[in-house]
Every structure is written in C-alpha cells, then in structure tokens.
Amino acid sequence: MTLLLQAGGDLFTNGFFMIAMLAVLVFTMIIPQRRRSKQQKAFMSELKKGQRVVTASGILGIIDKVEDQIVTLNVGNKTYIQVTKNAISKELTDAIYPAKTEG
Incomplete structure (x- = not known):
C-alpha cells in the first residue's frame, strides 16, 4: 500500500x-x-512616403509609394525597388534610424 x-x-x-x-x-x-507580432503589424500599417526603412535583407531606402501590400523604395540615384510590406524590418529600422527624441 505504501508503494502505491x-x-x-x-x-x-x-x-x-x-x-x-x-x-x-x-x-x-x-x-x-x-507582442512583437502585434508591434510589427502596427508598424507595417503606419508606413508612409518619405520614411527611412530597412528591409529584412538589409537594403536601406526611403519609401516612395505605398500600395496595398507593395512598397516602392528609393534606394538612391532614382533607383527604385518594390518589396512587400512584410519585408520591411521594424527592428533594423529602429536600430539604424533611431526615433528622434524631443528635448
């Protein structure tokens, strides 16, 4: 019994x-x-023309146009590439282009 x-x-x-x-x-x-997924979705929904971003593959650019799920980036000298919104990395964008603090 004790064994049981x-x-x-x-x-x-x-x-x-x-x-x-x-x-x-x-x-x-x-x-x-x-939590990170929600933040990334919010970041993607707020993309706008003129914003400096970094793609997940490391391409730096300035947003020229946002159409539905496609973002056109100006990568320099009037050279444009199109990427999907989910290819833009919030983490790298924050690391390379830190938010400006008012003060």
Missing part, C-alpha cells in the same frame, strides 16, 4: 513539474512573440 501511495505522489509531482515548465515556456516565449 509513493508512486502516486511521484506521478503528481512529475505532472505538476511538467505543467510548471509549460507555464514558464508560455510566459517566456509565446507571449513576447505575440
């Missing part, structure tokens, strides 16, 4: 440990990823 109770206690402890690990995984990986 001891085995049952171990099963409960292991199950609790697995649930705790799952909770840690959710709070450290899944929730921050959702």
Whole structure:
C-alpha cells in the first residue's frame, strides 16, 4: 500500500513539474512573440512616403509609394525597388534610424 501511495505522489509531482515548465515556456516565449507580432503589424500599417526603412535583407531606402501590400523604395540615384510590406524590418529600422527624441 505504501508503494502505491509513493508512486502516486511521484506521478503528481512529475505532472505538476511538467505543467510548471509549460507555464514558464508560455510566459517566456509565446507571449513576447505575440507582442512583437502585434508591434510589427502596427508598424507595417503606419508606413508612409518619405520614411527611412530597412528591409529584412538589409537594403536601406526611403519609401516612395505605398500600395496595398507593395512598397516602392528609393534606394538612391532614382533607383527604385518594390518589396512587400512584410519585408520591411521594424527592428533594423529602429536600430539604424533611431526615433528622434524631443528635448
């Protein structure tokens, strides 16, 4: 009888440990990823002409035109390329062209 109770206690402890690990995984990986995804979608919806951006492949340019999901970038000397909105990286844009602070 003590053997059954001891085995049952171990099963409960292991199950609790697995649930705790799952909770840690959710709070450290899944929730921050959702937050970044929402920020990226907001950034893409606010793209406008004249804004300096960086594509995910590292191309620097100034937005010349925004049409639905296509963005035309001026990459220098009247050279234009078209990329999709999701190719523009918020992280790199913020790193290379930091937001101007008023002060």
